[in-house]
Each structure stands twice: as structure tokens, then as C-alpha cells.
Amino acid sequence: MSGTRRSEKARDGGRALCRAGRVEHTIDPVYDGRSEVLVLGTMPSPKSREEGFFYGHPQNRFWRVLAALFDEPVPENNAERTDLLLRRHIALWDVLASCDIEGASDASIANAQPNDMARILQAAPVRRVFCTGSTAARLYGKLCEPATGMAAEKLPSTSPANAVWSLPRLVEAYRAVAESVTPFRPPALEVPEVVALEGAIAAAGTPLDALMRRAGRFLAYEARKALEGKGGETEKGKADGPLPACGGGVAKGAAGRAVRREGPAVVFCGNGNNGGDGWVAAEYLDNWGIPVRVITAKAPDELTAEPARGAALRAAAALGPGSAVHVAPDLAAVESLLADAPLALDAILGTGFSHDTVKPPFDSWIRALNAARERGTAVVAADVPSGLSAQTGAAAAESVRADVTVTMIVPKPGLLAPAGAPYCGRVRVAPLAYIEPLLG
Numbered sequence: 001m002s003g004t005r006r007s008e009k010a011r012d013g014g015r016a017l018c019r020a021g022r023v024e025h026t027i028d029p030v031y032d033g034r035s036e037v038l039v040l041g042t043m044p045s046p047k048s049r050e051e052g053f054f055y056g057h058p059q060n061r062f063w064r065v066l067a068a069l070f071d072e073p074v075p076e077n078n079a080e081r082t083d084l085l086l087r088r089h090i091a092l093w094d095v096l097a098s099c100d101i102e103g104a105s106d107a108s109i110a111n112a113q114p115n116d117m118a119r120i121l122q123a124a125p126v127r128r129v130f131c132t133g134s135t136a137a138r139l140y141g142k143l144c145e146p147a148t149g150m151a152a153e154k155l156p157s158t159s160p161a162n163a164v165w166s167l168p169r170l171v172e173a174y175r176a177v178a179e180s181v182t183p184f185r186p187p188a189l190e191v192p193e194v195v196a197l198e199g200a201i202a203a204a205g206t207p208l209d210a211l212m213r214r215a216g217r218f219l220a221y222e223a224r225k226a227l228e229g230k231g232g233e234t235e236k237g238k239a240d241g242p243l244p245a246c247g248g249g250v251a252k253g254a255a256g257r258a259v260r261r262e263g264p265a266v267v268f269c270g271n272g273n274n275g276g277d278g279w280v281a282a283e284y285l286d287n288w289g290i291p292v293r294v295i296t297a298k299a300p301d302e303l304t305a306e307p308a309r310g311a312a313l314r315a316a317a318a319l320g321p322g323s324a325v326h327v328a329p330d331l332a333a334v335e336s337l338l339a340d341a342p343l344a345l346d347a348i349l350g351t352g353f354s355h356d357t358v359k360p361p362f363d364s365w366i367r368a369l370n371a372a373r374e375r376g377t378a379v380v381a382a383d384v385p386s387g388l389s390a391q392t393g394a395a396a397a398e399s400v401r402a403d404v405t406v407t408m409i410v411p412k413p414g415l416l417a418p419a420g421a422p423y424c425g426r427v428r429v430a431p432l433a434y435i436e437p438l439l440g
């Protein structure tokens with residue numbers, strides 16, 4: 001019995017493997033007119049067929065590898081996986097249309113019929129073809145290459161059965177995929193254009209609450225990097241997963257400054273949807289083993305902005321015993337929470353900030369946050385540092401000074417303006433949705 005078959009049996013908890021049966025490929029390929037590489041597996045495993053999508057086994061590392069390659073959080077559902085592929089100009093399919101196979105055992109494949117690659121190659125400017133494992137490469141060479149005239153490059157399998165390949169090694173091996181696609185550089189858009197774009201994204205199938213979930217997850221992802229002292233570089237070989245809670249000691253923070261590592265992270269949430277990003281980020285950080293203290297002016301059930309209210313209610317219910325929510329704390333309490341914080345998230349005000357002064361209590365929160373940063377707390381801002389006009393870059397008297405600004409979907413002009421840029425630190429655009437087809 002092959003290693004693949006043994007491990008499949010182990011994953012199935014010792015249940016007997018099904019006998020070889022005819023399997024038809026039923027999952028549509030992912031591609032469009034911007035796809036520049038084609039990545040091919042052999043045939044979806046029983047788990048993938050059950051999930052209705054490629055690499056559906058939770059232990060398969062394909063999605064973790066892809067996310068690490070592009071330095072972004074791991075997608076959590078099939079819509080996000082499709083979105084990642086299209087955003088990154090990657091087409092995904094399998095070599096076979098049908099075959100006889102036992103379970104997920106490549107070694108048992110017989111009577112293989114190939115998929116018609118012309119379907120993708122005639123529609124997309126594919127430059128390179130990659131196969132995710134030796135069986136796919138062998139079958140592609142035999143059954144597809146004569147028709148396509150394109151040789152495929154063999155990549156190691158991301159299957160858990162291929163345990164000899166660690167995640168960092170897999171990421172390095174797959175780097176050729178990332179290097180073969182043209183990065184999309186989103187244009188800076190005016191704030192009203194961003195609002196219109198969010199509407200277009202919703203109309204294209206990603207509702208605002210799903211978009212906020214992605215925004216908060218990306219914010220947490222960059223915040224965790226800042227905590228780990230990786231803020232200034234592209235993360236290699238790192239995938240989402242629990243981290244130990246903040247321990248003692250000192251590390252380099254996002255701006256290369258010394259950051260104290262003891263104490264929970266503090267997440268400041270305003271009353272609008274920028275605050276919603278903060279609530280989602282708090283939930284993710286807590287889930288990843290980083291305890292948080294959420295500071296909010298209003299309890300979740302007092303919020304009225306949607307989807308922020310739903311996000312806050314969900315996050316407050318999900319936080320573990322190591323984390324806590326502080327509703328309308330006085331300034332002394334805010335300062336005390338910040339005293340030992342290695343990390344603070346600014347989700348007070350975003351594109352909805354209006355007027356040129358920040359109203360209480362947010363003005364005093366911003367003063368406390370900036371003072372903490374001077375003492376070594378790494379500050380990560382959601383969308384735009386609070387107090388800064390995302391549109392013009394004009395800064396209110398109380399404006400957050402961030403080490404990293406995670407701006408959602410596209411850059412906004414205020415972050416790039418000479419007046420605004422010094423407040424932002426490193427700007428990371430969170431590519432929350434596939435927007436190329438939506439831009440005029």
C-alpha cells in the first residue's frame with residue numbers, strides 16, 4: 001500500500017477505503033481573461049468533492065502556501081479562495097476529467113481521461129503551467145501536453161501525505177507561481193469612489209459584512225506581524241495559526257523600535273464601521289492566542305452602524321477568558337490598559353471622519369495612544385490613522401501616529417498626501433476583493 005493510501009486511511013480514522021470507482025470531475029475551473037499561470041492537480045479528493053472545491057481537505061496546505069506567498073491571511077471559504085486566485089491572476093483546475101481511483105490515492109488511478117485545457121488556454125493569457133505533484137505532472141505530460149504544446153513544471157504536493165515537505169519549504173518551491181504573475185496595483189480612489197466601489201463589490205456577490213470580516217482579519221494579520229517584529233518585510237513561509245500568548249521580553253516593532261512584549265493588545269473601536277474592523281480584528285487576535293482589551297465608547301448592542309453592530313456583537317460573544325471589553329472607560333483606565341501593551345489597534349475613525357477636530361472621548365484616546373507609542377507600543381491603524389482626513393491628508397490636532405496603516409481595498413489620497421503620509425507609517429493595502437473587473 002502506498003504512503004498516500006496509508007495516510008488517507010489514517011485521516012479517515014481507520015475506516016476502510018472505498019474500492020476503486022469511476023470518478024467524474026465536477027468542480028468548475030477557476031480562471032478568467034487575466035489568468036497568467038495555470039495550476040493543475042490530479043483530481044479532487046473525496047473531501048474536496050464533498051466541499052465542492054479544490055484542496056478542500058483541512059490538512060492540505062495548498063491554501064496556506066498560496067496565502068503565505070502573497071503575504072495575506074488564509075482564505076476561509078470557497079468564495080475567498082476563488083477571489084484570491086482571480087486577484088492574483090492564477091487559474092486552477094485538475095489534469096483529469098475522470099478516472100478510476102481508490103479514495104485519494106494517486107497511485108490507484110487507472111483509465112484516466114484528461115480535461116480539455118483549451119477551455120482555459122483559449123480564454124486566458126497563460127504563460128506557465130504548474131502541476132501540484134508528480135502524478136499530475138506525469139499525467140499532464142502524457143495526456144495534455146501533446147494538445148497544449150506547453151510543458152508543465154512540477155511542484156511538490158501540498159497533501160498532508162507529503163509530510164517530508166514542511167510548509168516553509170513548500171512556500172519556497174511555489175514561489176515560481178507568485179513570480180510569474182503580474183501584481184495588481186490598485187489605484188488611489190477618492191472616498192466617495194471607495195464607497196461606490198464597496199457597493200459594486202456587494203453587487204458582485206460579497207456583502208458588506210463579509211467584506212468587513214476580511215478587513216478585520218487582514219488588520220489582525222498585520223497587527224500580529226507588527227507584534228512579531230515583521231512589520232517591515234514580506235512574511236515568508238508563515239501561515240495563520242495560533243501563536244503563544246504575548247510573553248515577556250523585548251522585540252523590534254513595526255517601525256524597528258523596541259516594543260515591550262508583555263500584556264494584552266489594546267483595540268480601540270469607534271462607533272462606526274471603522275470600529276467594526278477593530279471588533280473583527282480583536283476576535284481574530286484572541287482566536288490566534290493573543291489576548292486583547294477592547295476599548296469602546298458604546299456597548300455592542302448600543303451601536304447602530306451596520307455591519308459594525310453585528311461584528312461587535314459576534315466578537316464580544318466570541319472573546320475567550322483571556323480577553324475583555326471595556327465600555328466607556330475613564331482616561332485613567334485607558335492609560336492603565338495601554339501601560340503594558342505591546343500593540344494597539346486604532347479603529348476609532350476611518351473614512352467617515354468629518355469636521356476638523358476629533359470629539360471626546362476619542363481625542364483623549366488618541367493622545368493616550370500616541371503617548372503609549374512613544375513608550376514603545378506598536379500602533380496599527382485601520383484604514384486611516386484616526387484624525388486624518390482620508391480624502392485630503394489634513395490632520396486634526398489629535399491624530400494617531402501609526403507604525404502601520406492597513407488601508408482597505410485601495411489607497412486613499414490622504415494617505416499619500418505630503419501632510420498625511422507621516423502619520424501612516426508603512427501603508428499596506430488589504431486586497432479584500434477582486435476589483436479589477438469593477439474599475440472603469
Ligand SMILES: NC(=O)C1=CN([C@@H]2O[C@H](COP(=O)(O)OP(=O)(O)OC[C@H]3O[C@@H](n4cnc5c(N)ncnc54)[C@H](O)[C@@H]3O)[C@@H](O)[C@H]2O)[C@@H](O)CC1
Pocket residue numbers: 198208209211212215216270271272273274275276277305307348349350351352353354355356357358359360362382383384408
Ligand atoms: N462599508 C463597509 O462594509 C466597509 C467599511 N469598512 C470600514 O468602514 C469605515 C467607514 O465606516 P463609516 O462610514 O461608518 O465611518 P467611520 O467609522 O470612519 O466614522 C463614522 C463614525 O465616526 C463618528 N465621527 C465622525 N466624525 C467625528 C469627529 N469629528 N469626532 C468624533 N467622532 C466622529 C461618527 O459619529 C460615526 O460614529 C472605513 O474607514 C473602513 O474602516 C471596511 O470594513 C470595509 C467594509
Ligand SMILES: [K+]
Pocket residue numbers: 274346347348349350381382383384385386
Ligand atoms: K482608524
